[in-house]
Amino acid sequence: MTTSADWGWPLGVFIPEQLSFVRAFNNPTTSELIGAGAASLVVLGGLALAVFLIWSGWWRPIWRDWLTSTDHKRIGIMYIVLSLVMLSRGVIEGALMRTQQAAGLNGGFLTPDHFAELFSTHGTIMVFFVAMPFVTGFINYIMPLQIGARDMSFPVMNQVSLGLTVVGATLVMISLVLGQFSTGGWTAYPPYTGKVFSPGVGPDYWIWSVAIAGIGSTLTGINVAVTIYKERAPGMHLFRMPLFTWTALCAAIILIFAMPPLTVSTLMLAMDRYLDFHFFTNDLGGNMMNYANLFWLFGHPEVYLLVLPAYGIFSEVFATYSGKRLYSYTSLVYATMAIAVLSFTVWLHHFFTMGQGANVNIAFGIATMVIAIPTGVKVYDWMATMFRGRIRFSVPMVYATGFLILFVIGGLTGVILANPTIDYQVHNSVFLVAHFHNVLIPGVLYGMLAGYHFWFPKAFGFRLSEGWGYVTATLWIFGFAFTFFPIYFVGLLGMPRRSVSYSDPAFEPFMLVAVFGAAMILSALGALVVQLLVSIRKRETFSVPLGDPWNGRTLEWATPSPPPEYNFAIIPTVTDRDMFAVAKAQGNAFEKPAEYEDITLPKNTAIGMMVWVSGTGLGLALVWQVWWLVLVCVIGMLVVLIGNTFRTDAHRVIPAAEVAAAHQAWLDQIAAATPVGRLGEATPHNKGLAAQEAVQ
Numbered sequence: 108m109t110t111s112a113d114w115g116w117p118l119g120v121f122i123p124e125q126l127s128f129v130r131a132f133n134n135p136t137t138s139e140l141i142g143a144g145a146a147s148l149v150v151l152g153g154l155a156l157a158v159f160l161i162w163s164g165w166w167r168p169i170w171r172d173w174l175t176s177t178d179h180k181r182i183g184i185m186y187i188v189l190s191l192v193m194l195s196r197g198v199i200e201g202a203l204m205r206t207q208q209a210a211g212l213n214g215g216f217l218t219p220d221h222f223a224e225l226f227s228t229h230g231t232i233m234v235f236f237v238a239m240p241f242v243t244g245f246i247n248y249i250m251p252l253q254i255g256a257r258d259m260s261f262p263v264m265n266q267v268s269l270g271l272t273v274v275g276a277t278l279v280m281i282s283l284v285l286g287q288f289s290t291g292g293w294t295a296y297p298p299y300t301g302k303v304f305s306p307g308v309g310p311d312y313w314i315w316s317v318a319i320a321g322i323g324s325t326l327t328g329i330n331v332a333v334t335i336y337k338e339r340a341p342g343m344h345l346f347r348m349p350l351f352t353w354t355a356l357c358a359a360i361i362l363i364f365a366m367p368p369l370t371v372s373t374l375m376l377a378m379d380r381y382l383d384f385h386f387f388t389n390d391l392g393g394n395m396m397n398y399a400n401l402f403w404l405f406g407h408p409e410v411y412l413l414v415l416p417a418y419g420i421f422s423e424v425f426a427t428y429s430g431k432r433l434y435s436y437t438s439l440v441y442a443t444m445a446i447a448v449l450s451f452t453v454w455l456h457h458f459f460t461m462g463q464g465a466n467v468n469i470a471f472g473i474a475t476m477v478i479a480i481p482t483g484v485k486v487y488d489w490m491a492t493m494f495r496g497r498i499r500f501s502v503p504m505v506y507a508t509g510f511l512i513l514f515v516i517g518g519l520t521g522v523i524l525a526n527p528t529i530d531y532q533v534h535n536s537v538f539l540v541a542h543f544h545n546v547l548i549p550g551v552l553y554g555m556l557a558g559y560h561f562w563f564p565k566a567f568g569f570r571l572s573e574g575w576g577y578v579t580a581t582l583w584i585f586g587f588a589f590t591f592f593p594i595y596f597v598g599l600l601g602m603p604r605r606s607v608s609y610s611d612p613a614f615e616p617f618m619l620v621a622v623f624g625a626a627m628i629l630s631a632l633g634a635l636v637v638q639l640l641v642s643i644r645k646r647e648t649f650s651v652p653l654g655d656p657w658n659g660r661t662l663e664w665a666t667p668s669p670p671p672e673y674n675f676a677i678i679p680t681v682t683d684r685d686m687f688a689v690a691k692a693q694g695n696a697f698e699k700p701a702e703y704e705d706i707t708l709p710k711n712t713a714i715g716m717m718v719w720v721s722g723t724g725l726g727l728a729l730v731w732q733v734w735w736l737v738l739v740c741v742i743g744m745l746v747v748l749i750g751n752t753f754r755t756d757a758h759r760v761i762p763a764a765e766v767a768a769a770h771q772a773w774l775d776q777i778a779a780a781t782p783v784g785r786l787g788e789a790t791p792h793n794k795g796l797a798a799q800e801a802v803q
């Protein structure tokens with residue numbers, strides 16, 4: 108056995124046996140070969156992408172227009188691209204775990220360690236690098252448009268946040284090739300992730316990817332909250348803000364308060380591992396329950412931070428495709444705030460069985476159940492919004508309906524788990540796995556997919572193929588049902604979560620149904636890709652440059668598609684909720700302003716990319732304990748960030764004449780276009796100008 112000492116200090120604790128290819132070569136089992144296969148996908152995929160970009164010459168426009176952009180819209184799209192890339196890895200891992208468990212009666216083909224690595228990367232990726240960037244991406248793209256702003260309050264910091272998030276995702280991807288990821292689950296509980304139990308670098312990858320990305324998310328929270336407080340258009344009172352913006356504000360507040368406990372707990376875990384502290388050990392005065400408390404003080408608000416913006420998207424979808432105002436807007440807003448506050452009062456339900464005594468459990472059990480009340484209010488409001496509406500069953504509505512039905516089931520199983528006595532029976536069984544997928548997939552993922560379909564034409568100027576949209580949505584909905592409903596039953600039969608195999612033949616039939624469902628979900632992912640490719644090929648037919656393809660109600664639809672970088676030629680004055688719907692009804696939605704002004708925007712900067720490079724270097728150096736590289740990267744980052752504060756020439760001005768010309772061209776196009784009725788929405792006649800209907 109070679110040790111790091113043989114390689115000397117420049118490489119820290121790295122040894123070649125840590126490369127997954129070398130491991131597979133030395134020990135060619137199925138498990139190792141799958142690992143090496145995944146690693147080669149990462150390496151070859153990265154190389155292929157690099158070669159393609161250089162060969163096609165696209166790297167230049169991608170660098171100039173995207174990677175260095177400070178435009179909130181482009182940053183939002185990049186977040187969503189990141190999350191879709193990570194989603195494909197996460198779903199493939201989920202399907203692989205389902206396959207293992209389908210074959211897992213007394214065996215299977217994966218080693219326990221490999222399975223543990225899979226549920227750890229899967230959970231970590233899904234939560235931190237799929238759901239969070241997806242949500243952040245939508246907030247970035249849509250929120251400033253909905254409040255009539257030109258950009259976020261801190262455009263450069265926005266880019267830095269994205270850079271930090273990508274650092275985390277990059278580290279998780281690198282862990283496939285160099286060394287191993289943690290085997291301690293997405294929650295990284297000690298003592299599993301302590302030095303004694305896990306001497307390798309796995310937990311360190313988890314720690315640094317989550318800590319660095321977490322700092323990015325904290326900054327995003329601040330940026331979003333400040334933007335909503337400070338950048339609203341004249342007249343956009345808080346109670347005139349669209350519901351999605353409300354959920355963005357509540358999510359931002361949750362981010363600001365929930366991310367620090369996570370950062371602290373990961374750093375304390377790092378101190379345990381690197382510096383032999385004993386915060387979370389079982390000896391020398393440590394106590395791992397401190398970790399559970401800190402982690403879930405983040406972890407539970409986190410799930411609401413993900414689901415609230417999805418609620419916001421569904422609210423916009425229900426209102427738009429029912430052709431009505433949201434029913435009881437005010438109660439929806441208060442329910443959102445109530446959920447945001449309550450989300451901080453329930454964390455202890457994650458360790459009911461760890462011996463804190465009955466009274467504490469009762470208090471947290473009740474607090475948990477109370478969240479069902481505002482959630483119920485929302486569900487009724489959405490149903491009342493549809494009631495007597497002119498409903499169009501467009502693709503986002505399919506997701507929204509699937510959500511409404513499935514999420515109620517998932518929520519109810521949550522109320523079941525909130526009862527400590529019942530939790531004693533099913534905790535750590537796969538019943539819990541079924542529950543949280545039942546809320547996360549319909550609640551968060553369908554929301555994001557609905558939003559993707561709803562706002563795609565806004566961002567790119569053409570619709571997505573509806574036909575493929577229905578195929579994708581159906582596959583997601585039924586695939587989910589087949590995968591996770593059987594898991595409830597196996598959970599009640601007593602199958603523990605995170606088990607690589609089992610010996611009770613009663614579990615097997617359920618596992619076979621579940622793997623069939625997982626295959627449907629994989630096809631749903633495939634259909635999503637096909638839909639995108641088909642839509643790009645037919646983008647002329649699907650084009651909606653005028654900007655309002657669905658008869659939208661809020662301000663983002665009052666711009667051309669894609670919107671100019673400054674969003675609005677002149678900042679709108681808001682006099683009502685659902686401002687754009689009202690303006691359309693009054694016939695003054697597309698008026699030429701008396702005069703235009705010069706618009707000042709921030710210049711492009713490479714600072715986000717520099718943060719990404721130095722952050723990734725820093726993460727890797729910390730994982731492998733290459734201390735000279737840590738120093739280099741920290742100094743590099745400081746130089747970049749401090750250097751940036753000396754930039755004086757950071758803005759450029761778009762002359763009023765240029766704004767006027769672009770706006771006039773758009774108004775002319777609108778004047779020349781034929782409005783399309785709602786029934787023609789999915790036809791090539793839809794160029795993004797909606798025919799007027801009576802407003803409700």
Ligand code: HEM
Pocket residue numbers: 198200201202204205226227229230231233234237238291292293294537540544547548551552590603604605606625628
């Ligand atoms: C799309 C299809 C998906 C499949 C087939 C799938 C499958 C699985 C499986 C088999 C496990 C391990 C269960 C166990 O503990 O034995 C798991 C765990 C987990 N999944 Fe998924 N999943 C999917 C989607 C998602 C999504 C969308 C999210 C979140 C947004 C998610 C979050 C998690 C989390 C947090 C864990 C727990 C990891 C841990 O125990 O540390 N999954 N999933």
Ligand SMILES: [Cu+2]
Pocket residue numbers: 406407453454456457
């Ligand atoms: Cu919780």
